[in-house]
Amino acid sequence: MKIGVDAMGGDFAPEAVVLGAIEAQKQFSDVRLVLIGDKARIEEVLVREGADIASFDIVHTDQVIEMGEHPVKAFSSKPQSSIAIGFKLLMEDKIQGFASAGSTGGMMVGAMYTIKQIPGLLRPAIASPIPVSLDKKAILLDVGLNPDCKPEVLVQYAMLGSVYAQYVLGIENPRVGLLNIGEEEEKGSILTQATYGQLKDASGINFIGNIEGHDVFHGKADVIVTDGFTGNVLLKTAESFYGLLHKEGIRNEFFEGFNFENIGGTPVLGVNGVVIIGHGISNAKAIKNMIKQAIDCANGGIVEHIRENLQ
Amino acid sequence: MKIGVDAMGGDFAPEAVVLGAIEAQKQFSDVRLVLIGDKARIEEVLVREGADIASFDIVHTDQVIEMGEHPVKAFSSKPQSSIAIGFKLLMEDKIQGFASAGSTGGMMVGAMYTIKQIPGLLRPAIASPIPVSLDKKAILLDVGLNPDCKPEVLVQYAMLGSVYAQYVLGIENPRVGLLNIGEEEEKGSILTQATYGQLKDASGINFIGNIEGHDVFHGKADVIVTDGFTGNVLLKTAESFYGLLHKEGIRNEFFEGFNFENIGGTPVLGVNGVVIIGHGISNAKAIKNMIKQAIDCANGGIVEHIRENLQ
Numbered sequence: 001m002k003i004g005v006d007a008m009g010g011d012f013a014p015e016a017v018v019l020g021a022i023e024a025q026k027q028f029s030d031v032r033l034v035l036i037g038d039k040a041r042i043e044e045v046l047v048r049e050g051a052d053i054a055s056f057d058i059v060h061t062d063q064v065i066e067m068g069e070h071p072v073k074a075f076s077s078k079p080q081s082s083i084a085i086g087f088k089l090l091m092e093d094k095i096q097g098f099a100s101a102g103s104t105g106g107m108m109v110g111a112m113y114t115i116k117q118i119p120g121l122l123r124p125a126i127a128s129p130i131p132v133s134l135d136k137k138a139i140l141l142d143v144g145l146n147p148d149c150k151p152e153v154l155v156q157y158a159m160l161g162s163v164y165a166q167y168v169l170g171i172e173n174p175r176v177g178l179l180n181i182g183e184e185e186e187k188g189s190i191l192t193q194a195t196y197g198q199l200k201d202a203s204g205i206n207f208i209g210n211i212e213g214h215d216v217f218h219g220k221a222d223v224i225v226t227d228g229f230t231g232n233v234l235l236k237t238a239e240s241f242y243g244l245l246h247k248e249g250i251r252n253e254f255f256e257g258f259n260f261e262n263i264g265g266t267p268v269l270g271v272n273g274v275v276i277i278g279h280g281i282s283n284a285k286a287i288k289n290m291i292k293q294a295i296d297c298a299n300g301g302i303v304e305h306i307r308e309n310l311q
Numbered sequence: 312m313k314i315g316v317d318a319m320g321g322d323f324a325p326e327a328v329v330l331g332a333i334e335a336q337k338q339f340s341d342v343r344l345v346l347i348g349d350k351a352r353i354e355e356v357l358v359r360e361g362a363d364i365a366s367f368d369i370v371h372t373d374q375v376i377e378m379g380e381h382p383v384k385a386f387s388s389k390p391q392s393s394i395a396i397g398f399k400l401l402m403e404d405k406i407q408g409f410a411s412a413g414s415t416g417g418m419m420v421g422a423m424y425t426i427k428q429i430p431g432l433l434r435p436a437i438a439s440p441i442p443v444s445l446d447k448k449a450i451l452l453d454v455g456l457n458p459d460c461k462p463e464v465l466v467q468y469a470m471l472g473s474v475y476a477q478y479v480l481g482i483e484n485p486r487v488g489l490l491n492i493g494e495e496e497e498k499g500s501i502l503t504q505a506t507y508g509q510l511k512d513a514s515g516i517n518f519i520g521n522i523e524g525h526d527v528f529h530g531k532a533d534v535i536v537t538d539g540f541t542g543n544v545l546l547k548t549a550e551s552f553y554g555l556l557h558k559e560g561i562r563n564e565f566f567e568g569f570n571f572e573n574i575g576g577t578p579v580l581g582v583n584g585v586v587i588i589g590h591g592i593s594n595a596k597a598i599k600n601m602i603k604q605a606i607d608c609a610n611g612g613i614v615e616h617i618r619e620n621l622q
């Protein structure tokens with residue numbers, strides 16, 4: 001298996017990306033990493049770190065989509081950007097997954113313009129694994145791609161999340177909870193009220209009902225379905241709690257699960273390929289885990305399983 | 312000043328309510344508390360605790376709106392319930408604030424049927440003070456009353472929150488942030504995009520722009536405006552974090568600010584009286600702080616200030 005990594009993506013690229021890739025290469029020696037970016041700068045870090053250059057593929061480019069650029073314009077006007085090349089390789093199946101800590105907008109445009117979304121899907125989602133105990137994770141989606149959702153979209157998210165939970169997190173018959181502001185079916189917003197009934201009737205979904213904010217990190221559900229607005233606020237709030245704990249000097253194994261460095265990246269679910277978006281401030285550890293996320297999704301065959309569910 | 316307290320409200324009533332009232336009476340000796348509920352049971356706790364019965368008003372009733380009851384039906388069919396009597400006293404200005412840890416639905420129906428909302432207001436809100444540093448709070452609203460909001464409603468929430476921040480939290484010219492999933496004006500849901508422009512143009516509002524999930528507990532804004540769906544999820548998630556810390560045996564002064572016992576209750580803003588809703592599981596400490604919340608709101612004259620703003 002080959003995984004493409006945007007060596008120019010993120011605030012500390014290419015340094016942090018190459019360092020993370022070296023770590024990943026040690027840990028996942030059966031996977032070949034394809035580093036896309038400035039060859040000279042990539043090799044400089046590899047040599048300095050005493051890594052074997054021959055154990056990596058390097059695809060040279062010196063074009064980069066910067067964080068502030070308009071994603072659509074940037075993607076069209078920079079066909080040699082690391083993100084554009086990554087998606088070209090992914091489309092041609094020369095890599096089995098592509099990960100970047102660069103422009104999220106650029107990554108989404110790249111995904112939608114090249115590999116495209118899976119037929120039958122209404123909207124893709126960005127999903128985030130979240131800790132629910134020391135050794136267990138759940139998946140929360142959407143965390144920011146679609147702030148305004150229709151019930152039909154949320155029902156498909158339940159399926160997307162279930163596939164991830166089953167084939168990446170290894171949870172059989174994952175329990176799907178609808179994030180809401182009350183337990184009862186009639187509680188909530190117009191959206192959640194309408195979604196509840198559809199989820200109850202959806203085949204292949206192990207819907208356990210509404211879950212509330214206080215249930216999210218307690219493992220009540222394996223898949224937490226919500227619109228991209230609520231999911232994004234929830235995720236960023238959780239991350240900030242980890243930051244507050246850190247600031248207060250509190251170290252705790254469970255709460256380390258909220259550290260984005262340990263999560264690494266969030267998969268884009270519903271597109272025709274494994275696409276992982278990392279945090280802009282990713283350090284080497286975060287990059288290593290972003291690559292792990294790509295490997296796990298590719299190994300789990302999530303794209304194929306999602307396709308089957310949409311047929 | 313007199314503050315009415317629903318002695319029958321909450322899972323541990325009347326025991327916990329009376330114990331909390333005794334504590335509040337000691338701390339705020341210039342305020343007279345009116346305990347509404349089963350006189351014999353209230354006096355039993357007062358006597359057992361060695362409290363001076365004469366330092367409280369007791370209004371007897373043995374009717375209670377239970378947590379599971381339909382609020383509208385229960386309020387109409389139980390005119391002698393502690394909640395109905397509380398609102399009657401509030402409407403007649405015999406008490407200057409009313410607090411209950413009983414049925415939230417019953418409290419809202421009581422407020423809307425008796426004292427009613429302030430003319431000119433579109434929808435009242437439930438607001439929650441949240442900690443942003445060891446000695447500073449912000450106010451988050453709505454936290455559950457209106458899951459679906461229009462931009463005009465959120466603009467009024469900015470005003471409601473500003474009044475609370477200024478006259479209860481003591482913050483001059485409070486900074487209002489719109490909870491969103493990006494900093495830029497064009498980011499967010501249809502609702503937040505439409506609200507941004509209206510908040511920018513609203514007179515008397517110190518609008519500082521969008522704030523994100525990770526900004527909420529960092530003091531970036533004094534007033535955090537959001538719909539009742541997002542606010543409810545955010546608040547319950549924050550409370551559960553406190554619970555998780557507690558479970559992990561982590562004690563920290565800052566995080567104690569997330570303990571509902573220290574917050575006590577959430578004010579209903581936009582109605583013609585001071586109304587405080589406490590947590591159903593309130594213990595004596597939570598009740599004491601719920602009463603403090605009522606006193607602070609009455610002393611701050613929030614109802615009058617909100618009325619002025621709506622004229």
